[in-house]
Amino acid sequence: MYRRRLSQILATVASNSYLPGWLKGRIYQGKLKMICVPFLNCYSCPGAIGSCPVGAFQSLAAGYGRTISLYISGFLLAVGALGGRFVCGWLCPFGLVQELCYGGKGRLRQLPPLVEKLKFLVLGLTVALPFVWRDPTGLAEPYFCKFACPAGTFQAGLPLVSLSPALQGLVGWLFSWKLAVLLLVLMAAHYYWRPFCRVLCPLGAFYGLLNRWSIWQLRLNRHRCTDCGACARQCQACLNPRLESNSSACIRCLECVSVCPTRALSFANHTVNSQRFTSKGNTVGK
Amino acid sequence: MRERAGKALLLVGLATMILGLWREEALLVLEKAIIICLQCIGIG
Numbered sequence: 001m002y003r004r005r006l007s008q009i010l011a012t013v014a015s016n017s018y019l020p021g022w023l024k025g026r027i028y029q030g031k032l033k034m035i036c037v038p039f040l041n042c043y044s045c046p047g048a049i050g051s052c053p054v055g056a057f058q059s060l061a062a063g064y065g066r067t068i069s070l071y072i073s074g075f076l077l078a079v080g081a082l083g084g085r086f087v088c089g090w091l092c093p094f095g096l097v098q099e100l101c102y103g104g105k106g107r108l109r110q111l112p113p114l115v116e117k118l119k120f121l122v123l124g125l126t127v128a129l130p131f132v133w134r135d136p137t138g139l140a141e142p143y144f145c146k147f148a149c150p151a152g153t154f155q156a157g158l159p160l161v162s163l164s165p166a167l168q169g170l171v172g173w174l175f176s177w178k179l180a181v182l183l184l185v186l187m188a189a190h191y192y193w194r195p196f197c198r199v200l201c202p203l204g205a206f207y208g209l210l211n212r213w214s215i216w217q218l219r220l221n222r223h224r225c226t227d228c229g230a231c232a233r234q235c236q237a238c239l240n241p242r243l244e245s246n247s248s249a250c251i252r253c254l255e256c257v258s259v260c261p262t263r264a265l266s267f268a269n270h271t272v273n274s275q276r277f278t279s280k281g282n283t284v285g286k
Numbered sequence: 287m288r289e290r291a292g293k294a295l296l297l298v299g300l301a302t303m304i305l306g307l308w309r310e311e312a313l314l315v316l317e318k319a320i321i322i323c324l325q326c327i328g329i330g
Binding site: 044059077079149153160177 | 292293299300313314319325
C-alpha cells in the first residue's frame, strides 16, 4: 500500500510539475507536450507537462482531418499489453484523488455488474462520436472531455478558472454541469472505491480489455493457495482474485498479492517461465 | 497462447506508435496540447 501510494504521488507530481503554470494560471507550452502520459491527465492542467491520451485522441479525431491517431493508439496498446490496468492502480492521479475521498474502508460496496460494464459503452462513444457527430462546418468536439471528464474539471477547470479573471467571465452552464459531474463522482467516491475508474473511465476500459492478454499478469499458484479468502476480502474492487484474477475490473493495485499469507498470488511476467516475483520482491519457484 | 498474444500486442502497439510518429502525429498532439482546451475545462 505504501509503495503504491508513493508511486501514485510521484506520478501525479511528476506529470504536473510545471510550477509557473500553477502560479500564473497558464499552461506549459513546451515540446514535452508531444509526449502522452499513459493515464488521464488533462493537458490544460496548469501544471501538466505531457498530454492526456484521451483528450489528444479526441481532439485529433474532431478536426477536419478526422485523424485516427496511430501514435496514441499504438502507445496505449503497448502500455496495456505490458501491464493491463497496472497504470490505473499505480500511476493515475485521478485514481489517487478518488482513493483519498474514499471513506468506506472495511465495508466494501459492490457495484452492479451491469453498471461496471458502462465504461465499455463510454469507451465506444469516446472513440466513435468525434468521427460521426459533426456540426454543419464539419468539425466535432472532444465529447468525453467536454461533458463527462471529471479529471479535467478537477485538474484544469477549477485551477484555471480560479486563477484567471478572464475565464471567470466566460463561465456558463457547461462549467456548472462539469462541476456537478465532478461533485457527484467525488461524493460517490466516498462510498464506493474509485467509482469513476470502475464505471466511466474509457482509458480504464481499454486497459481492462488487455488485462487478460498483458505480458505482466496476476497469477495464482493453486498448489500454494489455501482458499483462506484473504485476497477476496482485501480486494477493493470486490473481485475474487482466485477466480477472476485478470478480470477487466481489476485495476491491479496488487493489494491481494501483498495480503496473501502463502504467496500464492503474484504479479508476474509470464514470459519468464522459471521464476515468479511476489510483491515483496521475493522470488518464488514455479 | 496468452504469452504470444501479449508479446504480439506489444509489438503491434510499438509498430503502430512508430508509424504514427513517422506521420508526425506527435506534432499534431503538440499543436493541440499547447492551447487551453476550453471544452475540457468547461468553458465551451
